[in-house]
Amino acid sequence: MRDQRLWTWHVAAGLVVLVTLALHMAIMHLDALLGLFNPAGGHPIDWANVAARSRQGFFLVSYVVLLGAALFHGLYGLRTILHELGPGPALRRGVDVTLLAGGGVLFVFGAWAAWAAFALARTV
Amino acid sequence: MNAPARVTFRIRRFDPVRQSPPSWEDFEIPAVAGMTVLDGLRTIKETLAPTLAWRSSCRMGVCGSCGMFINGHPRLACNTQIAELGSGPVTVAPLPNFDTIRDLVPDLRPMFDKHAALSPYIIRDDHDEMYEPTGEYGQTPEELEEFLQFTYCIKCGCCMAACPTCATDPVYSGPMPLGQAHRYNADSRDGGFTTRKTALAGDQGPWRCHYAGECSRACPKGVDPARAIQLMKRQLVFDYLRLYSQPCPAGVVTPAPASARRPDVPEAPAPTVDVSRARTSPSC
Incomplete structure (x- = not known):
């Protein structure tokens, strides 16, 4: 049941990454064609454009969702590779706990960074 | 008159009694038209190496006993002609991803243990009908097509030998057991999902x-276990999302009133299993 659940979330996270990454690519690399979310014109990573995006709740949510989905998708893949190296049950458990803890720390740190950028952008 | 062509067999030998590491031994024998690798092994055993051991039975690609690692690919020795292997030596080793019992004999027990663990048989509630049948379970040709190709599996182990995941992960069931589990999951007569x-x-x-798809490439019977595994993944994901529920197993088809048993068709033999110990599955 556990692997069935994890695999399903792995696929779902892959789809979320696909959508959010496509949005990121469209904003960052197709600005000349689409001009999405770059209200100040110029380059997408100019301060005015970054600040304009960061003060929107939509981007705060999409950053956190992308972070969570990418972390889960990538760390589950890493877990699969490590399990295939043939560790014993105790080491498998250790791999699971380490990846879960590492993923949790990275998620909290990344989510805090997204929130901090949101809060900062609202003040300027 | 031309001298008969000769072919060299390079065979990996292993004697568990001596406990020495496996070694390679070369044998040169006359090659004849239509000669299979199994024919060559028989000739070598009869004329050059009487202690050479391998496993074989039917000699026509049906029993699945003679799976071997021939020129770097898992194949059936009875189904592989030496003419199709090119002009070099014929290299024969036991199937990889299995322990070796002796010479070319792999230990297939782990594969069959994993196979048995996935309940590869029809599971239903109606035990009386299963063990004292009154008719046939109905199945359309379309329903048969859903799993037919997977019934051609002969459990030779070639797919397991070709699987890169089986090479490193001892817990993974492997393509043969998973393919056979899907064969029964996809059977409209089954209720054992x-x-x-x-x-x-x-x-x-x-x-x-x-x-990787190597299991399907290696299968000597043309079965596609990689497809079965992907279909199984989809079925299990849909099951987790509550988007799949196994339909009720097919019921017994009532014979037409005018039909009578042909006098030349014998009655089914008496059951040979203890019906009271039959396993149950949830009611449909």
């Missing part, structure tokens, strides 16, 4: 398959 799911949803399930 829930029973099999207890194993398939965990470590033994299809989740470690990377879809």
Whole structure:
């Protein structure tokens, strides 16, 4: 049941990454064609454009969702590779706990960074 | 008159009694038209190496006993002609991803243990009908097509030998057991998905398959276990999302009133199993 659940979330996270990454690519690399979310014109990573995006709740949510989905998708893949190296049950458990803890720390740190950028952008 | 062509067999030998590491031994024998690798092994055993050991039975690609690693690919020795292997020596080793019992004899027990753990048989509630049948379970040609190709599996182990995941992960069930589990999950007469799911949803399930596809390439019977594994993944994902529920197993088809048993068709033999010990599955 556990692997069935994890695999399903792995696929779902892959789809979320696909959508959010496509949005990121469209904003960052197709600005000349689409001009999405770059209200100040110029380059997408100019301060005015970054600040304009960061003060929107939509981007705060999409950053956190992308972070969570990418972390889960990538760390589950890493877990699969490590399990295939043939560790014993105790080491498998250790791999699971380490990846879960590492993923949790990275998620909290990344989510805090997204929130901090949101809060900062609202003040300027 | 031309001298008969000769072919060299390079065979990996292993004697468990001596406990020495496996070694390679060369044998040169006359090659004849239509000669298979199995024919060559027989000639070598009869004339040059009487202690050479391998496993074979039917000699026509049906029993699945003679799976070997021939010129770097898992194949059936009886189904591989030396003419199709090119002009070099014929290299024969036991199937990889299995322990070796002796010479070319792999230990297939782990594969069959994993196979048995996935309940590869029809599971239904109606035990009386299964053991004292009054008719046939109905199945359309379309329903048969859903699993027919997977019934051609002969359990030779070639797919397991070709699987890169089986090479490193001892917990993974492998293409043959998973393909056979799907064969029964996809059978419209079966009601055992829930029973099999207890194993398939965990470590033994299809989740470690990377879809390398080597199992399907290696299968001497043209079965596509890689496809079965992907279909099984989809079925299990849909099951987790509550988007799949196994339909009720097919019921008995009532014979037409005018039909009578042909006098030349014998009655079914008496049951040879203890019906009272039959396993149950949830009611449909």
